[in-house]
Amino acid sequence: TKAAYRLLDNGAVTAGKILDPHRACTVQRIEREEVVLCIEDTTELDYTEKSDIDGVGPLNYEDRQGLYLHPMLAVTPDRLCHGVLNWRTVVREPGGLGQEKDDQRPIEEKESFRWLEGYRVACGLSGEQPDTVLVYTADREADIYEIYAERHWRNASGEASAEVLVRSNHDRLLAGGGKLWARVGQAAVLGEIAFDMPGTKNREGRSILQTIQATSVVLKGPYRQGERLPDVELTAIRAREKNPPKGEQPLEWILLTSRPAQTFEQALEILQWYLCRWQVEIYFKILKSGCKVEELQLERLTRLEPALAFYRMVALRVLYLTMLGRECPELSCEVLFGEQEWKAVYIVCKKQKPPEKPPTLDTMIKMVSSFGGFLNRKSDGFPGPKTIWIGMQRCRDFALAIESHSETIAESCG
Numbered sequence: 001t002k003a004a005y006r007l008l009d010n011g012a013v014t015a016g017k018i019l020d021p022h023r024a025c026t027v028q029r030i031e032r033e034e035v036v037l038c039i040e041d042t043t044e045l046d047y048t049e050k051s052d053i054d055g056v057g058p059l060n061y062e063d064r065q066g067l068y069l070h071p072m073l074a075v076t077p078d079r080l081c082h083g084v085l086n087w088r089t090v091v092r093e094p095g096g097l098g099q100e101k102d103d104q105r106p107i108e109e110k111e112s113f114r115w116l117e118g119y120r121v122a123c124g125l126s127g128e129q130p131d132t133v134l135v136y137t138a139d140r141e142a143d144i145y146e147i148y149a150e151r152h153w154r155n156a157s158g159e160a161s162a163e164v165l166v167r168s169n170h171d172r173l174l175a176g177g178g179k180l181w182a183r184v185g186q187a188a189v190l191g192e193i194a195f196d197m198p199g200t201k202n203r204e205g206r207s208i209l210q211t212i213q214a215t216s217v218v219l220k221g222p223y224r225q226g227e228r229l230p231d232v233e234l235t236a237i238r239a240r241e242k243n244p245p246k247g248e249q250p251l252e253w254i255l256l257t258s259r260p261a262q263t264f265e266q267a268l269e270i271l272q273w274y275l276c277r278w279q280v281e282i283y284f285k286i287l288k289s290g291c292k293v294e295e296l297q298l299e300r301l302t303r304l305e306p307a308l309a310f311y312r313m314v315a316l317r318v319l320y321l322t323m324l325g326r327e328c329p330e331l332s333c334e335v336l337f338g339e340q341e342w343k344a345v346y347i348v349c350k351k352q353k354p355p356e357k358p359p360t361l362d363t364m365i366k367m368v369s370s371f372g373g374f375l376n377r378k379s380d381g382f383p384g385p386k387t388i389w390i391g392m393q394r395c396r397d398f399a400l401a402i403e404s405h406s407e408t409i410a411e412s413c414g
Contacts, residue, residue, distance in 0.1 A: 026083030055301025127160030329362030
């Protein structure tokens, strides 16, 4: 514990220096992908009960104290997360709540600038990865016109730009008259999509059937600091639930994207990309419920930030294991587990000597998850992130115990 505190107290140990090598490896991993979704979102970390932490700020109320994490994950359309491409820690100044509504301030002085900044990062990566289509993907908070204008300007000047896929939050004016939501609601129905929506603490999961509509629109540029931003052509896609349960509002999304959607197949692909955004929600859940980062007691933000950097990589490994195990179950477990880890897990789980050939990733993940409560019944499906993160904590202890036991025997024989 003292060594950990010395590490986090060292001024040379920063979140950026911890995560930079990870980001470099993430960029290398996405080089071989045809499409990568740059999924960005924000989550709050509440340290109200840890009143002695110096350097945090107000959350949605002045009496709630904490900070915001704002990462960008690199996720494939198959929902495999390759790592973090960008990150920001946002700490609000006391008394700063409500300033975001001031449209007279330049975007660089607003909290919403982090979304534009994230899009610019994706554009920079697009220039480095010309053979990979990078799609900046975000929820309603990122529906700021400056992102659409940024792409327009970059294309006009010949600069590299990432594609855009953002859920609409504002019923924007259209060039030539009319408004966005009414226009896309008048478009022809291209087809239907069915999927299972996972539940949250505020909402039960359910099976969803949505109709899909799509049309091309030209958004009318708003005024900023006395100047009008350019009109921008985008594709609007509407997905609206048919026959929602009694008493429930229909699940509806209106998506804005730079990708064409003239056919049902094109619109469906874009919608499936947007559904991958749930991976960042799972990532946040692992950070909070699995790594329990809101329980850290590190007294100062300068200690807290590098600790959070370590936990971000731990959470990413759990998320990566979850999805890779589902997509590539026959891979050797050695792609993600060291020899001591998989052998220790095998001994404890099977109560027998481990085989010469490492088990498959599917077998290994199910053994690890059994230590976290996974029962491996026919109806259970693949382990979820919660049983995996609990099991991983235990399997490291098993590996350490067997390693220590082996060293003791070797010393005795010597």
